[in-house]
Amino acid sequence: MGTTGDGSGRTLVPAPGDIARNAFGGITAAMFEAVFDASPAGLAVLVGPDLIVDHANAACRALTRADVDPVGQPFEDVWPTGDPAVLPALRNVLATGAGLCVDDYAVPAAGGVRRFCVQVRRIPWRRGLAVLVAVWETSEAWAARRAAEEAAAAALTRAGELDATVDAxxxxxxxxxxxxxxxxxxxxxxxxxxxxxxxxxxxxxxxxxxxxxxxxxxxxxxxxxxxxxxxxxxxxxxxxxxxxxxxxxxxxxxxxxxxxxxxxxxxxxxxxxxxxETALHAMEQARDDLVRMISHDLRTPLNAIYNQAHLLRRYPNDAARVEARAAAVLKSCERMSAMIQDLVEATLLEDGQLQISPEPVDLAAAVPELLERFHGAIDVDRVRLVVHPDLPRALADPQRLERIVVNLLTNALKYSPPQGEVVLELAPAPEGVAIVVTDRGVGIAPEDVPHVFDRFFRARGARQPEGLGLGLYITRHLVQAHGGRIEVSSRLGQGSTFRVVLPSADGNGVAALH
The missing domain is CATH 3.30.450.20 (PAS domain)
Known part of the structure; x- marks a missing residue:
């Protein structure tokens, strides 16, 4: 390969042998030089062990120091990277012919870092060998890629935040x-x-x-x-x-x-x-039921009191009538007090605020005494008590146990014929002690059986539909608070049986409560 005299003495003119070895056959030296100089990549040819720049195109010159003409200068003076591995790597390419490719090469520069993609190949040159260095600056592409990655990360973060917000x-x-x-x-x-x-x-x-x-x-x-x-x-x-x-x-x-x-x-x-909104709807329905029950059921005894008071005013001097009216007023007041007590207990039970203080209770002694005390308040003459032998003591709160028994008896008497008998049975049970109340009344319709322990529910067929429909609801909660269970069986026209099982005070009672 030779040169032409254009003043610099370094215009590229490939020799015929060089053209053959470089696979440039069929092109002129001018064409080769034009392609070399027009390449958008910075191209430089390095020769000799000192890697002197023999030729550099315009794109390569734009990447070098502005105050130095790269041609004829050692590579390390033209591109001072400060990286001690650069020169040995270039000499290795020249010596072995093994190519070198660096996709991301960072070079410190004023105000930051410049990034390049570098490819190095050994080529035949001037009847010898040289190193061709091709360099593309990728700083802008790298910055765009970094911005895109940051934008993608931000989008993923926002998407994650949105997902978390939606799931919350x-x-x-x-x-x-x-x-x-x-x-x-x-x-x-x-x-x-x-x-x-x-x-x-x-x-x-x-x-x-x-x-x-x-x-x-x-x-x-x-x-x-x-x-x-x-x-x-x-x-x-x-x-x-x-x-x-x-x-x-x-x-x-x-x-x-x-x-x-x-x-x-x-x-x-x-x-x-x-x-x-199921729970809220149930609350609204319960509120409506409560308002309806209170407005109807509490008004009934209140109206009775009102009427009896007027009659007392009309006959203030008739002792017999005054006595009868006073008794009627007292009974209406007792009914209202029982209804209010039901509402209070139901509220306390639902809120878990009703305290249970269990202790051993001898049902064989306590229940007869209870029936004697309630003589006159309920029709205990229609109740037949059956106490089985070997009856264990119950582990129960005496006051709450009395409420359970009275509620069951009141319910049975209310749904029985006027002279119908109600059987109250106390018996041992595998889980503890059983309290069984059986009537021969109207019975409960099959579709009503699942609801008899619901709040404000009153089965059809009551002879005297008194109260708020909270008795069995309260009874169920009281039994469950003792660690017991309550169940009902019934047939229309034949009566019903309510069975309560409470823990015994002997061994397994405490375990049942806890």
Whole structure:
């Protein structure tokens, strides 16, 4: 290879042998030089053991020191990297022919770091060998990549925050696609619906067919009336109450929905939020029941007192009438006091504030004494007491035990014929002591049996429907507070049997209570 005289003496002119060895056959020296100088990558040819720069294109010159012409200078003077591994690596390429590629090479620079991609190859040159260094500055690409990575990390962080926020919402939240398919559900929705987005059928119609949804007025809701379909049609639905029957459960829900719109304003999906209002609905129903019971049942004895008081005013000097009216007033007051006591005890039991102080109780002695004390308050003449031998002592709170027995007897007498007998039986039981009350009254309808211990429930067929319907409800709570159990069996027209089992004071009683 030779040179042409252009004043510098270093214009690139490949010799015929060099052209053959470099696979540049068929091109002129001018063409080769033009391609070399036009390359966007910085190119430099290094020769000799001192790695002198023999040729450098314009892109390479732009990367060097501005005050130094690189040609004819040692590489380490032109590009002072400060890295002691650079020169040995370049000499190794020249000696062995093993190529070198560094995708990210950082070079300290004023105000920061410049980054390069470097490739080094050995090439034939001037009937000898040289090193061709190709350099691309990647600082801007690296900065863009770093910015993209930071943006992606920030997006992932925001997405994680959004996921955490959505999952922390106590209400169920479901995001739907344009065709009603589920795209996203939070944990509350998965817990209440019993499946996640991946398990759900893609068809909203199929999912809805597995439900029975009722409006507050009891009307069965149609598919097109559901909050999701209405939202997919562009409507915003707020605070819709509905009762949902699903997988054997009946829930009251409060649902809201809204369309999700794309950048062009078209509907891209819908979002649904719903909360389980079953407990709140039960509380509201209990409140309504309480108001209804109090307004009706407390008014009855109050009206009796009112009427008797008027009669007393009309006949103040008739001793017999005054005595009878006073007795009637006293009985009405006792009824009102019993109702108020029921309400107070029910509230304390529900709040767990009613204290139980169990102690050994000899039922064989305590129950007859109780019946004697309540003679006149309840019709104990219709009660036949049966005490089995070997009756263990019960581990019970005497005051609460008395309430249990009186409630069961009062309930049995109320649902029995006027002269019907009620049997009160005290017997040993494997778990402790059994108190069994049997009547031969009207019995309980099969559909009512599961509800006899519910608050404010009164079975049909009562001869004298007195009270608030809290007696058996309170009895159940008292029995359970003792660690016992209560059960009922009944047949319409033949009577009912209530069986209470309390722990005994002998060995297993304490374990049962705890």
């Amino acid at each position: 919402i106590a209400d169920g939240l479901v995001i739907y696609g344009r065709d009603g398919e589920i795209l996203r559900m939070n944990r509350a929705a998965m817990r209440q619906l019993g499946y996640d987005a991946g398990e759900a059928s893609p068809s909203f119609a199929e999912r809805f067919a597995a439900l029975r949804v009722y409006a507050p007025d009891g009307r069965l809701m149609r598919l097109e009336d559901t909050p999701v379909v209405r939202a997919l049609q562009g409507e915003t639905v707020r605070s819709l109450h509905a009762r949902v029957e699903y997988q054997g459960r009946s829930l009251w829900v409060l649902a809201s929905s809204a369309p999700v719109r794309g950048a062009d304003g078209s509907i891209a999906g819908a979002v649904l939020t719903f909360s389980d």
